Amino acid sequence: MAVQFLRKASVWLKKHKITLLAVSCVGLFGTNVSYHVFPEQTFKLLHECWSEGQPAELSQRLCGVFQDVLQDTNVKSTDSYRAFAASGFHPVSAGIPWLPAGSLVGIPPNFDGTAEDKTGIVKHVIVIDGKEVDWESNEGVALKEALTFSLEAQKFVLAREVVYLQNGSPLASAVVAPTCLAGTFFSGRAVKLLLGLSAGPVVLRSVCNIVTAAGGLLFYYVSYDAMTHHLDCKADRKAAMLSKDYARGGIEFYDKILARNRIFRGLMGKKGAKMYAPSGNLFPRYWFRVKYTPYTYRRDLIVNILRKLQA
Template sequence: MGVQFLRKASVWTFKLLHECWSDGQPAELSQRLSGVFQDVLQDTAVKSTDSYRAFAASGFHPVSAGIPWLPAGSLVGIPPNFDSTVEDKKGIVDHVVVINGKEVDWESNEGVALKEALTFSPEAQKFAIAREVVYLQNGSPLAMAVVAPVCLAGTCLCGVGIKIALGLSTGPTVFRGICNLTVAAAGLIFYYVCYDAVTYYLDCKADRNAATVSKDYARGGVEFYDKILSRNRILRALMGKEGMKMYAPSGNLFPRYWFRIKYTPYTYRRDLIVNILRELQA
């Protein structure tokens, strides 16, 4: 009972962190987006649709959390700009976006370009939601959670083994301390490398699975990442120095931190789906 309560609490905490609010109340997901979400569940062959719940999320692209086959289920957050269409931009212009303390003027050149980058076709919307659904289907949150304890256990075992091999188990405290610090540092680096590698693998797997649902989903995936790159380039210009620190000229998030690659490059993910689309059209 206690474990189940903690699982439900963690999922609903995620919802509180990402929930979109309007007029002091949590925003409700529109009927159209609820229908799109159900279509995606059907297209991705979800066995138990009751395990997936959608809500209106803040931000510019979908988010997700939870493990579908556990009692708490999973949540998929869909942002308000997904309620916009080429003909009607209400899902975007009805919301205030503040950058560097200044509200975005949707009628300015930058505002018009940003509005265009935040407007997705139905195919792109379905792909973006589908990649979150298949990410959850694959048990990706569980895989990410396992990385830390596995690396910690491996580091501890290696530390014990090295001290036994070098005869430091009963040796001077100073040497044992140096050995422990060295092993801990190596274990931390190993954890970062493993975490980034698992993130990269799971991101690409979710993109691949969502894109292979159909040609329309693959086309939507190409559009989705094209527009994310366009949006990031616009934000880079609007945010000034902060934007140049956060976004590369290509529109990727700056992924490299010393030996780490914290984010799977959007350009790579787009190219992956372009290749999948070519195969589906062949």
């Protein structure tokens, strides 16, 4: 009975494989982009900052800074971009501006702190490796400094998130998986035709399919990481080129991100060594993948842009 069912399933798959491929590609694309199509129901719930059992509200100052950034980035419809208080240490974003749901940019509470007033940071409890950070210790003072950004740095990173969404980056990232799936399918068929395995033994065809699938998975990882690198650098470049102040803010932002990560590496012990490189970059070892664009590379990119703007 089971053998008969498998035979029928095999025949059905051969007959409808193109349709199944199309449905799979659309499903993959829809799954990847759903996070951005419904940001209120997905993204915001994951990243929203809470205070005393209620969603935290952004200060008037940060709302004003966000509006200034929207103006500087030439956003035509400011209603398409909304800010909210997010957990974490630096801004996050999601959404597609031209869709009804618009886009969301999450601004962390440490952005309320300024070089003149750091009290907004020390009000928050940070627990690392099971221990609460003592803001009066050497590490606490250094961390406080690394989490405090000037107005220029705040504007840069907010502009970077806005530009990232303006460029349609969520859609570009979502396209990678279905493209690689379709490419793997057609590559597999081409290889079998070239090797004359289309009507060959089942074992050889199975081996060919496994090798092709493994190659397709490897290609997906490399393509996705390359796309992430391209989109990150593109957003950084556009934000830094808005003005010299934005470029200086970008350099400061990445300098402090690197400093913060180095502090975390020391405070977290062995876990920190696995998560952060001595330079402050994320995940120093992850086989052949580079899942995150190195912060040192992004800083150097902005340094070169500032040199051009000053020339």
